[in-house]
Amino acid sequence: MDQARSNKPFLLVGNHPCLDFINTEMIIEGLRTDLLEEPADLIDWLLRAQLIGTDERKGLRLERAETENLLDETKTFRTVLREMAERIVTNKPVPRSTVETINRLLRQRHGYPQLLRTNGRFEHLFHSSTQGPARLLALLADSASDLLCTADLSLVKKCRNNACVLYFYDTTKNHARQWCSMQLCGNRIKVAAHYRRKRLKNP
Ligand SMILES: [Zn+2]
Structure with a gap:
């Protein structure tokens, strides 16, 4: 696995990792640009979005063949999530197929929940025993599930x-x-808009 850090200009303006993940596709200088060009970009984004920690990144062992599939699957899933977000903002129901896709990825996640105390606070943590691409895809699916379960979708x-x-x-x-x-x-x-108004006033 290429451990080199990517230098992609990821934006974390979504206030939720699921939306930030959708936003890894953006417009740069008028062109639709995909910031996930190689597996290292995805790993780096997961780190920056705090879906994985530095220790977890070091422990990731992905074979080359696995990483190619990982990127393809990630992008396919992102397309599903972008369609989901489009439907949410236009007040349309989230399709059953989207829920099924999320569940298919979540089903591959094996492990157990844990209670963690950090700095005097308690946190819920899932200890995943799944390795490889399935682990990372499940994290993305989990963020989508979290958005649907906990967010006020009208916002x-x-x-x-x-x-x-x-x-x-x-x-x-x-x-x-x-x-x-x-x-x-x-x-x-x-x-x-300011200049448009100014032009209208002073033609
Ligand atoms: Zn904008």
Whole structure:
């Protein structure tokens, strides 16, 4: 397994790992760009999204043939999740096939739950005994399951910039978040609108 770190500009603006995972496909300079080009990118994203820890990364033993399938399966699953997010933001039900796909990946996860005490707090932890790609795919499936079970789905939103494909979970107090990020879309759209208004006033 290539242990080299990837240098992909991952964005963690989704407020939920499942949405951040969908957002590994984004628009860069007008072009739809897939940030998961090689297995190392996926491992790095899992680390940055804190779905795996540094120790777990070191312990990952993936054969070359396995990693190729892993990337293909990851992307197929991401497409399913993007369709799911699209349906959620347009108030359509999550299809049964999506639930089945999530369950198929979760079924491959073997292990046991544990209670962990860190810094005086308790945390629920699943100790997975599954190795290889199935372990990583199950983590992604688990994040999707968590989104569906615990999130208020009416607060899953797509960036208001029509040219942007990013999703986020709006955790702001007044639920008024509209942009993936101010730097990427918010300011740009506001500045464009400002100049449009100015042109209309002073033709
Ligand atoms: Zn955006």
